[in-house]
Amino acid sequence: MASYPGEEEAVVEVNLEWQETAGSQSCQLCVASTTTLAEFKAQCARVLQVELVHCPDFNDDMDHQQLCELGIGLSEVPVLLDLGPPLLEAKSEPSEPPSATAVASRIFVYGLISEGRAVTSGASFTPIFESSSGGKNFASVNAGNPKKLKVGGGTINGQFAQELRRVAGHDPDSYSPAHEALLRVAAQAGTARHGLVQAPASLRLPPCLEAAFIYLGRTPPEAEQVAGDSGRGGLVILDIFETKSRPYHDQNVAMVYTVGPQRGFEPDDATFLSKVRLVGRNVAAACHDYNMQRSRCSQLYEEFEQTMLRSRVKRCV
Numbered sequence: 001m002a003s004y005p006g007e008e009e010a011v012v013e014v015n016l017e018w019q020e021t022a023g024s025q026s027c028q029l030c031v032a033s034t035t036t037l038a039e040f041k042a043q044c045a046r047v048l049q050v051e052l053v054h055c056p057d058f059n060d061d062m063d064h065q066q067l068c069e070l071g072i073g074l075s076e077v078p079v080l081l082d083l084g085p086p087l088l089e090a091k092s093e094p095s096e097p098p099s100a101t102a103v104a105s106r107i108f109v110y111g112l113i114s115e116g117r118a119v120t121s122g123a124s125f126t127p128i129f130e131s132s133s134g135g136k137n138f139a140s141v142n143a144g145n146p147k148k149l150k151v152g153g154g155t156i157n158g159q160f161a162q163e164l165r166r167v168a169g170h171d172p173d174s175y176s177p178a179h180e181a182l183l184r185v186a187a188q189a190g191t192a193r194h195g196l197v198q199a200p201a202s203l204r205l206p207p208c209l210e211a212a213f214i215y216l217g218r219t220p221p222e223a224e225q226v227a228g229d230s231g232r233g234g235l236v237i238l239d240i241f242e243t244k245s246r247p248y249h250d251q252n253v254a255m256v257y258t259v260g261p262q263r264g265f266e267p268d269d270a271t272f273l274s275k276v277r278l279v280g281r282n283v284a285a286a287c288h289d290y291n292m293q294r295s296r297c298s299q300l301y302e303e304f305e306q307t308m309l310r311s312r313v314k315r316c317v
Helices: 037-048 088-092 155-168 172-186 220-227 269-316
Strands: 011-020 023-032 079-083 106-113 138-143 196-198 209-215 236-241 252-258
Touching: 011 037, 023 037, 037 079, 079 155, 138 155, 155 172, 172 196, 172 209, 172 220, 172 236, 196 269, 209 269, 220 269, 236 269, 252 269
Parallel strands: 138 252
Antiparallel strands: 011 023, 011 106, 079 106, 196 209, 209 236, 236 252
8 A cells, every 4th residue: 555745654443353152252453554464463363362373365475465455454344364272371371361262263354444544546345236226137256165165254255145144134154055065966976067057956045046056167077177176166156046135136136156276275376377267267157158048048938928929819810
């Protein structure tokens, strides 16, 4: 974030929240927006009396980047922290306040730029779903969780959970079992299915969904690659909302749930970048194939209506 003569450096008020048996607990940090991720994690570790803090939503090679570049603390979008073991001195001092690890292994971080401080124009975030209709159908892409394919947690995935619950009454916890079951359908019998695969009628979907589709790849080898990837990089799920469960208005029709690769889990940069490209291709292909299916269904329905109309006219004549 740039500093200008006569202006103060932007300060981020970061809120740390976790759950204890007595209820929700929190504390606040004030840090410069130019603080690096490594410095921020070290400061959080000191405040929370733990040996280390890890941010699973960010790769370790991003430690040198500043908070303003990563968007940490610049909105109410939560960031997940994994906490290491308590400090030895914290364990041996019963008079000290309990550390967060005494009751939780993960906490959420969010924050806002302090009022009256310098803020660059890049500090705002695109809404998850537009609150006003542009007259065309819209689907929002969610960077999902590779472990449980859940909706929730940190960063944008957590914001999806908050907004879908608050605005449209969704139960975010209902997505994970449906997503996992849909993946099993697509990868059953050891042979991954390529192309767009619709959830069968026997699969229990969340009540807020009209339908769900999964896309692993355009060809069998591509689908096998994604199905066999423990990080699930390249997987795409289209969650089509029921009309009454669409956030804000009827044109917000779907969530495009996808999982991207994590650099720390890939052997080299080339492999990581190839999976990034695969994610982009699969997102575009899944949306294209769904639109083509819908277009074909609409065409068949119109042909059916015209046939029925001609039949009625013939009987009348």
